[in-house]
Amino acid sequence: MGNIEVESSRQIKLGALVSYIGIIINIVAGLLYTPWMINQIGQDNFGLYTLATSLISIFLIDFGLGAAVSRFVSKYVSENDQDSINNMLGITYKIYIIIDLILLLSLIVVYFNLDMIYKELTPSELTRFETVYIIAAMFSVISFPFITLNGILTSYEKFIQLKICDLFQKLLSIILITLALLNGYGLYALVAANAVSGLIIILIKLIIIKRGTTININLKYSSKGMVKDILSFSIWSTVVSVAQRLIFNITPSILGSISGSVSIALFGIASALEGYVYTIANAINGLFLPRVTRLITRDNSSSNLLQLMIKVGRIQLLIIGLIAIGFITVGSDFIVLWVGEEYLLSYYSAILLILPSIIYLPQQIGNTAIVALNKMKLQAYVFLVMSVINITLSVILSIYWGVLGASLAIFISYNIRNIGMNLIYHKVINLNMVTFFKECHIKLMVPLFISLMMGLIVNLLLPNISWLYLMLKVFYVVITYLIIMWLFAMNSYEKNLLKSVIKKMILKIY
Numbered sequence: 001m002g003n004i005e006v007e008s009s010r011q012i013k014l015g016a017l018v019s020y021i022g023i024i025i026n027i028v029a030g031l032l033y034t035p036w037m038i039n040q041i042g043q044d045n046f047g048l049y050t051l052a053t054s055l056i057s058i059f060l061i062d063f064g065l066g067a068a069v070s071r072f073v074s075k076y077v078s079e080n081d082q083d084s085i086n087n088m089l090g091i092t093y094k095i096y097i098i099i100d101l102i103l104l105l106s107l108i109v110v111y112f113n114l115d116m117i118y119k120e121l122t123p124s125e126l127t128r129f130e131t132v133y134i135i136a137a138m139f140s141v142i143s144f145p146f147i148t149l150n151g152i153l154t155s156y157e158k159f160i161q162l163k164i165c166d167l168f169q170k171l172l173s174i175i176l177i178t179l180a181l182l183n184g185y186g187l188y189a190l191v192a193a194n195a196v197s198g199l200i201i202i203l204i205k206l207i208i209i210k211r212g213t214t215i216n217i218n219l220k221y222s223s224k225g226m227v228k229d230i231l232s233f234s235i236w237s238t239v240v241s242v243a244q245r246l247i248f249n250i251t252p253s254i255l256g257s258i259s260g261s262v263s264i265a266l267f268g269i270a271s272a273l274e275g276y277v278y279t280i281a282n283a284i285n286g287l288f289l290p291r292v293t294r295l296i297t298r299d300n301s302s303s304n305l306l307q308l309m310i311k312v313g314r315i316q317l318l319i320i321g322l323i324a325i326g327f328i329t330v331g332s333d334f335i336v337l338w339v340g341e342e343y344l345l346s347y348y349s350a351i352l353l354i355l356p357s358i359i360y361l362p363q364q365i366g367n368t369a370i371v372a373l374n375k376m377k378l379q380a381y382v383f384l385v386m387s388v389i390n391i392t393l394s395v396i397l398s399i400y401w402g403v404l405g406a407s408l409a410i411f412i413s414y415n416i417r418n419i420g421m422n423l424i425y426h427k428v429i430n431l432n433m434v435t436f437f438k439e440c441h442i443k444l445m446v447p448l449f450i451s452l453m454m455g456l457i458v459n460l461l462l463p464n465i466s467w468l469y470l471m472l473k474v475f476y477v478v479i480t481y482l483i484i485m486w487l488f489a490m491n492s493y494e495k496n497l498l499k500s501v502i503k504k505m506i507l508k509i510y
Helices: 002-041 043-059 065-078 082-111 123-155 159-182 187-212 224-258 261-281 285-299 302-338 345-354 357-372 376-427 433-461 467-488 492-509
Strands: none
Touching: 002 159, 002 187, 002 261, 065 082, 065 123, 065 224, 065 357, 082 123, 082 224, 123 159, 123 187, 159 187, 224 261, 224 376, 261 302, 261 345, 261 357, 261 376, 302 345, 302 357, 302 433, 302 467, 302 492, 345 376, 357 376, 357 433, 376 433, 433 467, 467 492
16 A cells, blocks of 8 residues: 555656646747747648637547546556456447547538538638548547547556656657648648647557556446446536536637627637646646545545645645746736737736636645546536626626626636535535635735735836846746745645755756
């Protein structure tokens, strides 16, 4: 048991490290690589590529089966029940194959109606779009059943391998696309390079699972009871996923019908910034499902689960606190330098989108416990209420305040979600949320406030807007934040963790 927990901690730490490296690469690619790629293939071709991928992504909902695989395999691994793992995966793959056939038929029907759906495309653009669509659709149909691979690797706590695969796929895709574009192959090579890198990573993950686990999928197995368990879990997981997507996917349409294209552009910048914050803070959350499942399955101890939630929650809050304070203090300068002063409203919009994360993201161990305990139905109800409130308020507030009104609607609905989820954690999962807030938010509140004030003061003393001044301000905010947190907020475990990270970074440099 001790060896399992030691290896689990090692996998989580290194998996998180690789995750953050991947996030940095994604951000750099978004800021530097994407503009170069658009320049190489042209804005119209990039629009066709974006259109094809966004259209196909509408069909690529795994209906919660990926989450079901993670949940049930983690449970059976903790119980050392290999037969149930093999049987469950056999049933899941048969469900995936059925969905994949429906997906294939749907994509074929859409293909033969592309000229009716996209009447605004010229004949030349339509011809190119059809080719791009075929390449992307073929990859989607082939790769769809392998969505389960991530869930399997997570359940067996192969976090390092999983995160390295994700990182390698991103790097491989960039390398292949760069080589293709430099050699003048253009749009089709761009789509093909993404598909090839995806297929290579699928093959690598299959090899890792074959060599690193004892899985032997039993496609002959059938059980109505297990099918019912899987579908009952996956249905509610799908509701949660769709409700969450509705927040940011529907807002541009609301703004487009009420406030105009300028508001959509402003919201696009704000939502992209919120997405970076969420990705950075959420990098390690999925890594804890197996450990949470073990705690629930083996000792059913809510006190141990609460201690893990506090331990991880404080680290998450320290990370989110730095990001939030950094953005509040220098975010307006960054937006002006990055996209121009006309996008300054995006700064205030992004703050409204980011602030609820200070409560929500540090509590993700509780969210993981909901998955492990199969209480997704309750979470789905909360998210449905959140979505309805968001849509209603967005329509009303956007009329008066445009992008700020839509962002305020999300801010309100997100905080209602926070209240609902905390009630579930406290009353259903039996986690003492009063203790959690006392140990996390209340103990860190004063140091966070001091850090924010120090950041705002330097921003007032250095009002100049330039990349040099921005870098100086960022450096000051980070150093000041770390010093204040070290002196007044961090406990011994967090200090040792920070020292070990800095030590590893220094060793890698030298």
